[in-house]
Amino acid sequence: MIxxxxxxxxxxxxxxxxxxxxxxxxxxxxxxxxxxxxxxMKLRLAMPEHLIDLRAIGTLRHITVADGQxxxxxxxxxxxxxxxxxxxxxxxxxxxxxxxxxxxxxxxxGTIGGNVANGxxxxxxxxxxxxLDASFKLQGPSGEREVAAREFYEAAYFTARDDLxxxxxxxxPVSTAGYAYEKQKRxxxxxxxxxxxxxxxxxxxxxxxxxxxxxxxxxxxxIYCEEACAQLLQSGVNAASIQSAVxxxxxxxxxxxxxxxxxxxxxxxxxxxxxRAIDIAWSRN
Amino acid sequence: MSKTTIKLxxxxxxxxxxxEPRELLIHVLREQLQITGPHIGCExxxxxxxxVDIDGKSIKSCTLFAIQAQGSEITxxxxxxxxxxxxxxxxxxxxxxxxxxxxCTPGMITRAHRLLEENPNPTEEDxxxxxxxxxxxxxxxxxxxxxxxxxxxxxxxxxxxx
Numbered sequence: 001m002i003x004x005x006x007x008x009x010x011x012x013x014x015x016x017x018x019x020x021x022x023x024x025x026x027x028x029x030x031x032x033x034x035x036x037x038x039x040x041m042k043l044r045l046a047m048p049e050h051l052i053d054l055r056a057i058g059t060l061r062h063i064t065v066a067d068g069q070x071x072x073x074x075x076x077x078x079x080x081x082x083x084x085x086x087x088x089x090x091x092x093x094x095x096x097x098x099x100x101x102x103x104x105x106x107x108x109x110g111t112i113g114g115n116v117a118n119g120x121x122x123x124x125x126x127x128x129x130x131x132l133d134a135s136f137k138l139q140g141p142s143g144e145r146e147v148a149a150r151e152f153y154e155a156a157y158f159t160a161r162d163d164l165x166x167x168x169x170x171x172x173p174v175s176t177a178g179y180a181y182e183k184q185k186r187x188x189x190x191x192x193x194x195x196x197x198x199x200x201x202x203x204x205x206x207x208x209x210x211x212x213x214x215x216x217x218x219x220x221x222x223i224y225c226e227e228a229c230a231q232l233l234q235s236g237v238n239a240a241s242i243q244s245a246v247x248x249x250x251x252x253x254x255x256x257x258x259x260x261x262x263x264x265x266x267x268x269x270x271x272x273x274x275x276r277a278i279d280i281a282w283s284r285n
Numbered sequence: 286m287s288k289t290t291i292k293l294x295x296x297x298x299x300x301x302x303x304x305e306p307r308e309l310l311i312h313v314l315r316e317q318l319q320i321t322g323p324h325i326g327c328e329x330x331x332x333x334x335x336x337v338d339i340d341g342k343s344i345k346s347c348t349l350f351a352i353q354a355q356g357s358e359i360t361x362x363x364x365x366x367x368x369x370x371x372x373x374x375x376x377x378x379x380x381x382x383x384x385x386x387x388x389c390t391p392g393m394i395t396r397a398h399r400l401l402e403e404n405p406n407p408t409e410e411d412x413x414x415x416x417x418x419x420x421x422x423x424x425x426x427x428x429x430x431x432x433x434x435x436x437x438x439x440x441x442x443x444x445x446x447x
Contacts, residue, residue: 001328008289008306008352038348039330041307051306053353079342103418105333105396108342109349188417189331 003041010053014060014139014168017052022141022164024050030166032075032114035106060113060168065090072170074113078102081112091172093179093199097128100181103189116149117167119157119221122191126153127214127222128181131197134172140165153221177201177210178284182277184269186260192217193260194270196277200237202285208232213245213278218253218270225249237282246274291351295320296364304351311335313351314361322362322391326420333419336392337361343399345418362391365398374398374436383432385423393419397433407437 009028011017021028029048031037032055040046054060060075065086072081078098081087087094101107101115101124115125116136129136129149136147138161147160154160161167183195195217201210211229214222228245235241255266288303295318302317311328314320314337323346326334330348337346338360366372374394377383384390393416400407400415407415412433413426421429 002309002312003307005305005307008350034350034353035330035348038309038350042328055353103333104400104415105336105343105345105418106330109344188414 001042004047007050010056012056033110035110036118068174074167075111078107078110090174097181100183113167119159121156121220122217127216128197130214130224131212132172137169138165139168150224156220178281180277180280182273184273194273196274198277198281200281208237218255223252246271294358306352308351310349310351310354311346334392336395343396373439377432377436381428381432383429389421
């Protein structure tokens with residue numbers, strides 16, 4: 001399986017990469033860790049004439065925590081996220097999620113930027129980023145802008161990123177609320193049959209003062225479950241409110257039959273996974 | 286597209302190859318440099334038979350263009366041991382029957398080597414999780430895990446020289 005012919009570019013700075021992408025236009029694709037794009041190129045489902053490799057741009061690889069905000073460079077790998085003590089302190093749900101992505105070899109190469117930018121409904125980071133209320137920094141020929149993760153995903157492989165923009169950085173507030181990323185999968189390395197990212201904060205009075213819930217691979221985009229969050233915030237976290245939150249979230253999903261099972265099975269799995277994630281997140285307060 | 290000169294350090298030796306950008310590292314290693322320890326199993330980033338160590342990371346060499354590895358240090362199974370002096374992992378795979386057909390073994394051992402570098406005292410669960418990117422269709426993994434655990438024990442003996 002040999003990909004089609006292409007010309008390879010390895011710019012050393014972000015401005016050079018943006019300029020190159022502007023010049024080459026739709027004939028070019030940006031490559032980060034390559035573990036989604038190279039398999040697609042082997043199958044000739046992607047046949048870019050130019051590849052712009054971001055690996056030499058050091059400024060895209062960092063994890064910074066300051067002033068209550070976490071900033072992660074797009075080229076930071078899953079392995080670097082897992083090993084980051086700063087992230088474990090400031091947003092432990094990241095490590096829990098990264099450890100459930102693919103396998104060790106893929107995590108050494110796969111990047112957070114690629115995972116969120118690709119728009120693959122099977123990717124785990126998009127729902128997590130919605131849960132964390134993250135923003136994505138996009139750099140294009142006419143400058144820089146930020147798009148909220150909750151606004152970014154339009155359909156499978158379609159996002160708010162313009163073809164001439166490069167996703168450079170991910171930003172989100174420090175998150176020490178109770179957390180859980182629960183993922184049902186057929187085996188290690190597989191995409192989710194159903195997965196749920198949950199953050200629940202507990203106030204001094206025992207009430208739920210923060211709730212964020214998002215689901216992976218249960219529709220052609222990640223699903224942010226606003227109504228389910230409102231139910232937990234209003235009624236507190238108890239058996240009845242968890243049940244109605246799960247029910248409300250299940251009303252939003254649109255799983256399809258595929259080799260991971262029929263839609264009905266996925267709905268069942270999603271409800272079990274979400275309830276489990278809520279229980280774990282709440283217990284971690 | 287024209288070919289580019291790719292300079293690599295493979296198993297301690299500086300080598301060069303000429304490759305088009307679309308040539309995958311596994312093909313350049315096997316077909317041009319005659320380094321045939323890393324195998325082509327699935328060629329779809331799943332099986333791990335092509336695993337090599339690049340700058341201290343376990344990488345599936347079917348999912349990297351050779352040109353992307355420009356200037357890097359690569360270790361393959363050939364760099365870990367040889368028939369006259371097996372690596373501890375190779376000894377233990379032999380002793381514990383950690384292979385049947387042997388096709389996955391170079392990738393398994395190359396990956397296990399990096400795992401033990403990063404975590405010299407793994408639990409059985411650590412080993413199973415750490416080699417999850419390497420598939421074996423013969424053994425059921427029991428003896429592979431035993432072999433890796435035994436290698437860790439041996440490497441941790443005070444007199445052991447890795």
